[in-house]
């Protein structure tokens with residue numbers, strides 16, 4: 001196995017809106033879509049669609065969504081032997097609102113994802129030991145994230161920690177044990193309590209994390225690409241100019257593709273370039289996972305971009 005994702009799955013309930021209703025107001029919205037999401041599952045599916053061998057450790061509830069979630073992971077080629085079904089709780093769901101400027105607002109109801117425990121990592125240990133890279137996010141209990149990082153360190157498995165959604169409770173000492181720490185601007189702002197309204201301020205905020213011992217900080221910047229800070233080095237990778245339809249899950253697309261590329265060749269900048277392009281492709285389509293291209297669709301997209309089409 002190349003990659004293990006220990007994290008969440010959610011059912012995305014996406015409503016396209018002209019504006020949010022006010023309290024007490026009923027408002028008609030133009031469209032609705034249901035899709036498979038969750039930051040962990042999104043990242044796993046992106047990497048698997050690109051050809052990585054990926055396993056996922058995650059929990060589903062005992063409702064109508066559970067089987068569909070497992071089937072969806074399998075269809076993308078993700079190994080689901082360590083997906084746990086929890087009785088008496090709902091699957092994770094995410095009501096998402098996408099406005100006419102293609103900006104999204106996401107609510108998450110963790111449901112079964114809150115039942116992913118350190119013991120589940122122990123149970124999956126024989127399979128996890130054979131992985132080269134582990135990806136973690138924050139839609140599962142923090143104690144499970146910490147147990148996974150401890151496990152990966154003992155087994156010398158590289159770790160990507162995506163601190164999403166942002167949590168002030170995250171212990172930076174654990175982040176420092178990871179090979180890559182990949183927040184977006186909002187998450188960086190919340191983690192550091194510092195402004196991120198200019199590139200200069202982003203660098204300033206980022207440096208405070210490096211001073212605490214972070215090895216590689218990659219800040220995703222949406223349509224402005226991504227920044228990589230390591231030691232005294234700063235690198236910026238631009239994104240591709242595309243017409244955005246729905247930016248939901250673009251950060252997950254970046255991380256899934258980055259992980260796949262990094263496992264393949266170990267070149268951080270090259271992996272960031274591919275990941276930015278993969279995320280750009282994803283914003284051109286509605287939904288989260290369903291807008292992720294497979295390897296051949298992605299290659300066509302890159303080729304067309306290079307030819308200036």
Ligand code: RIB
Pocket residue numbers: 009010011012036037038039042093094106108139248249250251252288
């Ligand atoms: O990052 C996007 C994801 O966040 C959505 O798929 C939603 O499920 C939430 O987890």
Ligand code: NA
Pocket residue numbers: 246247248249250282283284285286287288291
């Ligand atoms: Na999308």
